[in-house]
Amino acid sequence: MGKAGILVGTLFFLTAVFATLTSCISVLESIVANCMVLFHASRKKVTLVLTVIYMAASAVITLGYSIFYMEVKLPNGTVGQLLDIMDYISNSIMMPFISFFSCILIGWVVGPKWISDEMESGGHTFKRKKLYNIMIKYVAPVLMLILALQSIGILDAILN
Numbered sequence: 001m002g003k004a005g006i007l008v009g010t011l012f013f014l015t016a017v018f019a020t021l022t023s024c025i026s027v028l029e030s031i032v033a034n035c036m037v038l039f040h041a042s043r044k045k046v047t048l049v050l051t052v053i054y055m056a057a058s059a060v061i062t063l064g065y066s067i068f069y070m071e072v073k074l075p076n077g078t079v080g081q082l083l084d085i086m087d088y089i090s091n092s093i094m095m096p097f098i099s100f101f102s103c104i105l106i107g108w109v110v111g112p113k114w115i116s117d118e119m120e121s122g123g124h125t126f127k128r129k130k131l132y133n134i135m136i137k138y139v140a141p142v143l144m145l146i147l148a149l150q151s152i153g154i155l156d157a158i159l160n
Contacts, residue, residue: 028054061086075153096148100141107137 001008028050035046060068064082071079074088106115112133119126126132149155 024054076151092151093148096144096151100144100148103136103141103144107133107141112136 028047032043032046032050035041035050036043039046061082064070068082070081072081072085074080074085076088076092078084080088106112115136116126116129116132119129146155149158
């Protein structure tokens, strides 16, 4: 790409940095709001403390392949370093359990009618309402629970 490649590459990485920064801010905002209520502290103070904690944790995880290198055997049979452990926790444990509890919340606590009514607002029709009700109440929670148990190694222990 010649000289245009330098410009395109620079723009790409600048947009990647911007996307990362805005994602971090949006995640930090919900935690800041909750900490402000819990600790009766100002936004500025809570934001500063949480930013320092986030930066320290990020530095430790980033240095997981050098200074803080260690190998840990994960329940799925692989060996991982700090970043791999964080990835495993978020993707293999938290996501299936959060999905499971979301299905329970919508399917059984709030009720799927609330979603159906929202889908039908403004005169729209929700053609697959019965299928959605079955999926959110029965199929999805069972599949998410199976996925969660498999990802933390319990299902393999039961089956073997």
